[in-house]
Amino acid sequence: MARAKLHLICGNCGCNDMWSYWIDPRGRDIDGELVPAVFLSCGNCETLHDLADTASDRSDVRKG
Helix, strand or coil: CCCCCCCCCCCCCCCCCCEEEEEEEEEEEECCEEEEEEEEEECCCCCEEEHHHCCCCCHHHHCC
8 A cells, every 4th residue: 555645625715835733523424423523614714614525534443
């Protein structure tokens, strides 16, 4: 598995270097299981992005 540098580009303004993140411990109910919600915020335009909108949850892979 390659470990490439992750590149994030805001879909609203195009900024790629002013990111912060926030994890909502209350999470979301996905198929009856509570999963933490991860939000990314663009520091340039303040757009809030939900990581689950573009990435799938693979936490079940780690459970073995």
